[in-house]
Amino acid sequence: MAAVATRPRRSNTRIAGGLILSALALLAVCAASILLGSRTINLAALAQTDLTVILDMRVPRTVLGLLAGAALAVSGTLLQGVARNPLADPGIMGINAGAAVAVVTGILVLGRQATGASVWLAFLGAGAAIAAVYTTASFGREGATPVKLALAGVVVTAVCSSVTSAIVLADADALEELRVWQVGALAGRYWPVVLQVGPYVLVGLVAAMFLARPLNLLALGDALAISLGQHVRRNRTITFVVVAVLCGAATAACGPIAFLGLMVPHLVRLVTGPDYRWILAYSFVLGPLVLLLCDIVGRLVSAPGELQVGVVLGVVGAPVFITIVRLRRGVEL
Amino acid sequence: MRALRLVPIALAAGVALLAGCASTAPEEAAPEGGAWSYTSGDGKTYTADEVPTRIIAHAYAAKVLMEFGIVPVGIYADGDIESDVGLQGADFEGVEVIGEEWGKIDVEKAAALAPDLIVGDWWPAEDAYSGLEGGVEESSKKIGELAPVVGAAQGDSIVELIEGYAELAESLGADTSVIEAQRADFDAALEEFKTAVAAKPDLTALAISPYEDTYAVAVPEYAPELLDLQSWGLDVIDPTTPDPEFPYWESLSFENADTYQPDVLLFDDRSYPANEETLAAQPIAKDIAAHAAGAYTTWPAYWLHTYPDYAEQLRDLTKFVNGADENLTD
Structure with missing residues (x-):
């Protein structure tokens, strides 16, 4: 008994150490994100414009990377846990498609000058999509089962995508706006956007920390969770609300960023095993780490221009994800 | 009373005089100019036995020709005509639009207009006229087979470009005083x-x-x-x-x-x-x-x-x- 009890504790120390190392790496990446870019900045001789670039462009960009990275990775983790589906991510749950349809509808109805509103529209669209997915999947006695959630996600994505296509075919302005929005980028969104979505992400992240225990129990299956005194339906609903807030805010600010929400939880499980307390803590750190790294790569590979982080993440993410899946252990929930 | 009665007679005489002028004018023009010729942006001189009258033009070329009094029968544009800042103030009422997207010209419509001249800018760097550049759909390029394609050359100066079109407009019968007034202003x-x-x-x-x-x-x-x-x-x-x-x-x-x-x-x-x-x-x-x-x-x-x-x-x-x-x- 004593031997059994000490084994996990030793591995907990190792996992905690890994988390601290990851946090230090994140700090270094933040510093790099502030210092590196298409403009060469000499810290010894800072001009007025250098300060503008650092304080008003690179710092908000880095903060946005932290917020969006954490939001997407944590919501991916929550979704995979609550849907008990290793493929669940914001894209599959209809969130990106819902946000996109809201953005183009906004352009169609309000006109091009309303681009400042597209952050809120994307937020609304993402929230509406995930609400639709959850409600659709909840019909029936057994509630939102993993299979029904996945199917509902596919349906909502299909409906939203067709409406989006219909609108952009008819309206060139909407197409132009969508073209810019749907790449997914941290660039060009400064303090106003950070301040718009920041509070929602922070509230969502704090709430997510309280969901670790319910998710651990949910992982045992609905029946066992209920027998252990869990309010399965209530916890599932709360989790979906938190996911909607996190994902909606991140997607609204940056556009749809593929792969992060899917990849990071799998990456994390390789290290932590199935305990959601660790998975969530790691996602919280590794999400921003991966996102900011990809963003920095995007800034450097195509200088003097830039490559959007969404593009880099897709290119880097696919092979990394395949590698993780081939390691098998990561897919186990 | 007498004076009033004279009016129709005077009118009739006037009409006869005008009709006489109209019938004699082309006969006079033909031996002079050998019909029509124009040295185009590509450096070649194009000729025809009759002055072209059914012109299809790229919208920008059409605008300058119309400014000089030469109205085409059809136009093709690089994009939406109404919102094109370069086409503001142009009145294309009665002119058939056969294309409103770069590289896409409805050649069937163009052929139905039976053009005897196609007009577009000459792009020296691309060795082609507007509407026939690299990247244009092959089906659109067939417009070049309907009639000779001419136009002023895009180069180092807009003034030279406009002067190229002034020359073309004159060859097509434009009133030189209109051109001179615009040039003076x-x-x-x-x-x-x-x-x-x-x-x-x-x-x-x-x-x-x-x-x-x-x-x-x-x-x-x-x-x-x-x-x-x-x-x-x-x-x-x-x-x-x-x-x-x-x-x-x-x-x-x-x-x-x-x-x-x-x-x-x-x-x-x-x-x-x-x-x-x-x-x-x-x-x-x-x-x-x-x-x-x-x-x-x-x-x-x-x-x-x-x-x-x-x-x-x-x-x-x-x-x-x-x-x-x-x-x-x-």
């Missing part, structure tokens, strides 16, 4: 502009087109209207490192948007004011002295084809230069 506007610029020898200008995440600086070498402005004394800055694949612009990230510090900014008028708003939303805008001081206006980007348009643009620029501070930046 333009020359007057040009003199005012030169005077204004001469009074501010230190004034520097930068032609830009900010969009999305890019601060694009126009390269005057590939913008004939900017070359014109330079030749008339305005110091339009030549960016040092044009994009390798598309040297019309030097594309800078907004982090580097302060690379050039001109006294005044000239925004691409095709996407103004949206492009100004794009720049204004960038934190670095406050470090671009000309933008911070509100010292900006527009420049007619890549569309000028007529004297009235050019004169109007020069008068606006003259006013702007008169109010500009030539010592805003060093």
